[in-house]
Amino acid sequence: MYACTDCKGHDYAYHSCHHRACPRCGGQGAAAWTQAQEEKLLPVPYYFWTFTMPDTLRAAFAARPDLLADLLFAEAFGALQQIAHRKNTLGADIAAVAVLHTWGRQMQHHPHLHLIVPGGGLTEDGTRWRASRSPEWLLPVKAVAAAFKERFEEALRACEPGLHAAVPDRTWRADWNVDVKAAGAGVQVVRYLARYVKRTAISDERIIEATEEAVRFSYIDSATDERREVTLSADEFMRRYLQHVPPPGQHRVRYFGWLHPAAKLRRMKVEGLLSKVIVVRANPPERPDWSRCCPHCRNFALVLVGILPRGPPS
Numbered sequence: 001m002y003a004c005t006d007c008k009g010h011d012y013a014y015h016s017c018h019h020r021a022c023p024r025c026g027g028q029g030a031a032a033w034t035q036a037q038e039e040k041l042l043p044v045p046y047y048f049w050t051f052t053m054p055d056t057l058r059a060a061f062a063a064r065p066d067l068l069a070d071l072l073f074a075e076a077f078g079a080l081q082q083i084a085h086r087k088n089t090l091g092a093d094i095a096a097v098a099v100l101h102t103w104g105r106q107m108q109h110h111p112h113l114h115l116i117v118p119g120g121g122l123t124e125d126g127t128r129w130r131a132s133r134s135p136e137w138l139l140p141v142k143a144v145a146a147a148f149k150e151r152f153e154e155a156l157r158a159c160e161p162g163l164h165a166a167v168p169d170r171t172w173r174a175d176w177n178v179d180v181k182a183a184g185a186g187v188q189v190v191r192y193l194a195r196y197v198k199r200t201a202i203s204d205e206r207i208i209e210a211t212e213e214a215v216r217f218s219y220i221d222s223a224t225d226e227r228r229e230v231t232l233s234a235d236e237f238m239r240r241y242l243q244h245v246p247p248p249g250q251h252r253v254r255y256f257g258w259l260h261p262a263a264k265l266r267r268m269k270v271e272g273l274l275s276k277v278i279v280v281r282a283n284p285p286e287r288p289d290w291s292r293c294c295p296h297c298r299n300f301a302l303v304l305v306g307i308l309p310r311g312p313p314s
Contacts, residue, residue, distance in 0.1 A: 095257030
């Protein structure tokens with residue numbers, strides 16, 4: 001049990017279970033990932049891309065989350081790279097950090113992929129950096145969306161023809177939802193995505209009440225930006241939560257292009273072309289321990305006041 005020295009509130013911290021879907025245990029890992037990504041940000045504009053699975057593909061995604069997630073990662077970045085290779089857009093090899101996100105605000109099934117993309121790339125011969133034309137524009141969105149849909153259908157038909165045949169034909173005739181926003185230096189996007197890197201579907205702070213029969217939690221209405229509440233039966237809450245737990249061995253975060261861990265030499269070449277000199281980074285300032293953040297006043301003022309032999313009182 002913790003007490004806040006600022007607002008005098010109390011908080012209870014369960015012992016760590018170390019499961020990657022646990023909302024309590026992921027905080028430290030998310031903080032470490034955030035710091036590592038911020039240190040790797042380049043002095044270029046960044047872009048925040050979102051690739052959303054059509055409604056008609058969600059049943060297939062639920063049936064084969066391992067396969068469909070792999071295709072979503074591969075073909076989303078493949079579409080970006082395909083359009084970036086064109087001489088009239090960028091004419092370069094790009095890179096990205098991609099994070100899979102499968103839930104909506106009420107924990108409904110809503111698979112989509114977020115990508116942080118640096119604004120530029122390496123020329124084919126690897127000797128020059130080609131920057132994006134504008135901090136507000138990297139690639140044509142409609143061309144990327146069309147390439148994504150075409151590549152995804154071809155890949156699904158090739159590896160799982162039976163599953164492809166079960167998808168409604170209108171899926172391949174409709175426009176697919178791809179969105180991009182300018183992300184400035186990239187820091188805010190990294191911190192936003194950190195919420196999904198080590199946690200699943202919902203945080204402890206959103207749960208208002210939980211009984212054996214029902215769970216009540218809060219969410220932000222996307223249409224009004226107002227905080228609302230929803231109550232689900234215990235069985236429905238668990239069903240929604242567990243559908244977002246990744247299959248064993250599936251990575252929620254993946255790296256592409258010269259940001260891939262196996263492409264260190266190309267990454268170093270990019271850094272050299274952008275800086276022209278070797279830059280020695282100072283050690284980042286030490287951050288407060290995430291577990292000391294009070295859920296009531298958000299100050300890092302929690303202190304340990306006791307250890308309970310069982311769960312906290314309701």
